[in-house]
Amino acid sequence: MKHKTKIIAACFFIAGLVTVAGCGCRQTNPHQYNLNLEIWGSLDESDALNEIFDNYKKLNPNIANIKYKKIATNTYEKELIDALASGQGPDIFLMNNTWLPSFKDKIVEAPVAQGVLNEQKFRSNFVDVAASDFIDSGKIYAVPLSVNSLGLYYNKDLLNAAGITSPPTDWNQFIDDVRKLTRINNTGDIVTSGAAIGTAYNINRSTDVLSLIMLQNGTSMIDDQGRVKFNSATTLDNKTVFPGEDALNFYTQFATASSPNYTWNPAEHYSVDAFAEGKTAMMFNYSWHTATVASKAPKLNFAVASVPQFSNTPKVNFANYWAFGVAKNKMPSSGQYGGSSASAPTISNVTRVAEAWRFLTYLTTKPDGTFVATTSGTGLGKTFSADFDPAKNYLGHTGEPAARRDIIETQKSDPQIGVFAADNLIDKSWKESNPGAIESIFAEMIDQVNKGQASVADALKTAANRVEELK
Numbered sequence: 444m445k446h447k448t449k450i451i452a453a454c455f456f457i458a459g460l461v462t463v464a465g466c467g468c469r470q471t472n473p474h475q476y477n478l479n480l481e482i483w484g485s486l487d488e489s490d491a492l493n494e495i496f497d498n499y500k501k502l503n504p505n506i507a508n509i510k511y512k513k514i515a516t517n518t519y520e521k522e523l524i525d526a527l528a529s530g531q532g533p534d535i536f537l538m539n540n541t542w543l544p545s546f547k548d549k550i551v552e553a554p555v556a557q558g559v560l561n562e563q564k565f566r567s568n569f570v571d572v573a574a575s576d577f578i579d580s581g582k583i584y585a586v587p588l589s590v591n592s593l594g595l596y597y598n599k600d601l602l603n604a605a606g607i608t609s610p611p612t613d614w615n616q617f618i619d620d621v622r623k624l625t626r627i628n629n630t631g632d633i634v635t636s637g638a639a640i641g642t643a644y645n646i647n648r649s650t651d652v653l654s655l656i657m658l659q660n661g662t663s664m665i666d667d668q669g670r671v672k673f674n675s676a677t678t679l680d681n682k683t684v685f686p687g688e689d690a691l692n693f694y695t696q697f698a699t700a701s702s703p704n705y706t707w708n709p710a711e712h713y714s715v716d717a718f719a720e721g722k723t724a725m726m727f728n729y730s731w732h733t734a735t736v737a738s739k740a741p742k743l744n745f746a747v748a749s750v751p752q753f754s755n756t757p758k759v760n761f762a763n764y765w766a767f768g769v770a771k772n773k774m775p776s777s778g779q780y781g782g783s784s785a786s787a788p789t790i791s792n793v794t795r796v797a798e799a800w801r802f803l804t805y806l807t808t809k810p811d812g813t814f815v816a817t818t819s820g821t822g823l824g825k826t827f828s829a830d831f832d833p834a835k836n837y838l839g840h841t842g843e844p845a846a847r848r849d850i851i852e853t854q855k856s857d858p859q860i861g862v863f864a865a866d867n868l869i870d871k872s873w874k875e876s877n878p879g880a881i882e883s884i885f886a887e888m889i890d891q892v893n894k895g896q897a898s899v900a901d902a903l904k905t906a907a908n909r910v911e912e913l914k
Contacts, residue, residue, distance in 0.1 A: 476790050477507035478798055483526075483533040484511065485519035486765065491840040495833045499805055505798065520879075524549075530774035534799045537765045540576040541878035543584055550768040552582035553800045554793070560586060560804040568808050569846050572762045572870035585766035586807045588834055589843035591729045592760040592866035593648075593655055594747040596736065601635070601724040610725075610748035614693070617725075617751045618704055621697065624724040625706040636723035637706040639714035641698030643889035646707075646714040648763070650885035652727045653694050654873070655761035659753050660693075662686040664873040671911040674903040691899045695892045709893065719743060729763060730844055730863040747862050762870035764846070767807070769799040806833045809849055877913040884909050 482492075489511045496509040512533065514522055526532030527549050538546055553560050565583055566574050570590055577585040597610045605624050611617040621637030628634050643649050657664065657673070663686070666672045673687040696702045698709070707723075715732060717723040719739035727750065736745060752758050772792060810832050834847055838854075844864035845851050854864035875881050888906040891897040897905065 476505055476794075478505055478790060478795065479508045479510065480506060480535060480799060480802060481533045482509065482511045482535040482537075482767075483514060483519075483523060484537040484765070485514050485516045486537070487511075487841060488513065491837055495806060495836055498831060498833070499802060502805070503798075503801070506802070509802070527770055530772060532770055532773060534773060534795060535767050535769055535803065538585055538768045539878065540572075540587075540590075540762060540764050540766060540872055541875040543577060543579070544874055544876045545878075546768065547579075547584065549771055550584055551771040551796050552584050553586075553769075553804075554797055556797050556800070558804065559797065559800045560808060564808060568848065570848060570851070570867045570870060572867070572872055573766070573846055576762075576872055577766055585768040586803050587764055587766035587846040588807055588837050589841070590762055590764040590846040590867045590870060591731070591844060592762055592863050592870050593651060593727050593729060593750050594862050594866070595725060595750050596718060596728055596732070596745060596747050597725045598718070598721060598723075599744045599746055601721070605724075610746075611751050612749070613754055614751045615754065620725075621704055621706050627705075631700070633706065633708065633711065636711060636717065638697065638725040639707055639711070639717060639723045640727070641695055641707045642709050642711075642893055643886035645709055645711055647726075647728060647732070649714075649889065650882050651761055651763060653690065653885060653889065655727075655750060655759070656694055657687060657690040658761060658871050658873070659756065659759045660686045660690050661756070662690050671907045671914075673907045673910075674900060685900070687903050688899050691888070691892065691903055695889060695899070698893050715739075718745075730860055733859065749862055749866055758869045760866040760870050762867070762872050766846075767803050769796055769803070771796075806837075807847070808834075809847060876910070880913055881910055 492511050496511075499509065500506050523532065523536055538550070555561075560583055562578060562581055562583060565578065565586070569587065573587050573590065577583060577587075595610055601624060602608075602610065602620070605620070607620050607623060611620050617638070624635065624637035625633065626635040639646050640652060646652070661677065663672055663675045663677070666675060674685055675687065676683050676685055696704050698707050699705055700708070711717055712720065712722060714723065714726045715728070715735060716739070718726045719736050721740070721743065730747075733747065736743060750760055773795065834845070835850060838845055838850065842860060844860045844867055845854055846867070848868075851864045851867060855861050857864065884906050888902045891902045891905075892899055
């Protein structure tokens with residue numbers, strides 16, 4: 444009889460398990476523990492996330508509070524690294540898509556647990572570049588809400604005046620348009636630049652534009668053995684070519700005074716300012732600078748198009764974006780578990796990690812209609828409407844292009860971000876061991892060629908060796 448009673452009790456216990464997240468995760472009875480989650484970032488205001496936090500706390504009674512802390516961009520990475528090293532950092536934090544190689548020892552992959560994102564769901568939800576950046580050996584290390592691609596900003600009035608009916612879609616057209624748009628006076632000064640391209644330090648995200656061209660023309664950034672080889676040879680139409688050299692030559696020609704495509708030099712105003720001033724007709728940049736340009740020049744007649752492509756090659760854009768990772772270890776602080784330290788239950792780091800990843804799964808993936816909340820004190824489930832989509836809610840507040848495929852489909856026709864959203868589908872990146880240092884190395888490489896201090900081949904070789912030494 445006792446054995447039968449135990450079986451019946453076990454059945455009731457299993458039946459009492461309640462699904463609490465949109466991905467089917469299960470929790471025991473409500474308020475088994477009260478966990479606070481802290482999230483750090485440098486871009487968003489808390490208003491973009493508060494409604495999502497409030498909704499999730501209703502869905503998962505084990506989460507007492509979710510707090511977002513915004514840190515200044517110029518100090519964010521250092522503050523984050525210091526806090527993680529001390530064990531007093533956030534549970535969840537935003538990391539750039541280039542950070543995985545240097546942050547891998549500071550974050551923990553999505554666990555194999557019910558209700559937590561798996562590889563199949565990740566790949567079906569998000570654009571390919573996100574999988575390339577954050578899935579390694581089948582393990583998921585971070586997950587994005589938005590992705591940003593480069594766009595071609597163009598001054599409609601300047602193009603109209605030059606008889607150019609539409610922005611260039613390939614690089615040959617781009618060169619033709621640059622020639623038509625560039626105005627140089629008798630003393631050799633650039634009066635109007637066709638495009639901000641060719642130099643390093645007075646162009647916003649210049650190294651990203653060079654990376655774009657390198658990826659578009661098939662430059663092997665890292666070879667099959669994991670070695671950095673920007674100037675590796677390849678065979679094309681039975682000819683030996685050096686895509687890396689071709690890309691750097693192509694980029695720097697626009698800042699070479701003897702080139703027929705000369706349109707820019709280091710003396711020009713900073714690219715964003717020059718564009719806002721109407722001194723340059725085109726520039727490359729991300730979606731967040733539409734607001735920058737509009738604020739600097741409210742009357743400027745400009746638009747954004749997809750970046751040009753090389754003919755007869757697969758379409759490629761370059762991605763720069765942020766994703767949420769979960770800190771590997773965190774020492775519980777006062778109130779971490781929603782009560783006094785004396786009364787709070789012991790919650791393992793495994794549980795903290797699982798709860799953090801359950802929240803990120805809810806935050807970023809497409810709702811599937813299975814979100815259920817546990818009504819306090821009853822153990823009964825109440826189904827919440829799947830109409831509330833956390834990712835759509837966030838993107839509605841921020842106006843950013845989506846990382847999720849289904850949302851991109853709806854954003855493609857948006858006049859503000861449609862170009863950026865659609866190009867997220869063709870985005871690529873490459874594994875950078877130390878992004879900050881590599882950006883400096885690329886900028887120095889461009890500058891050396893601009894100044895004639897090194898040939899294109901030598902500058903690429905030196906840069907590759909320096910990047911290899913960072914690993």
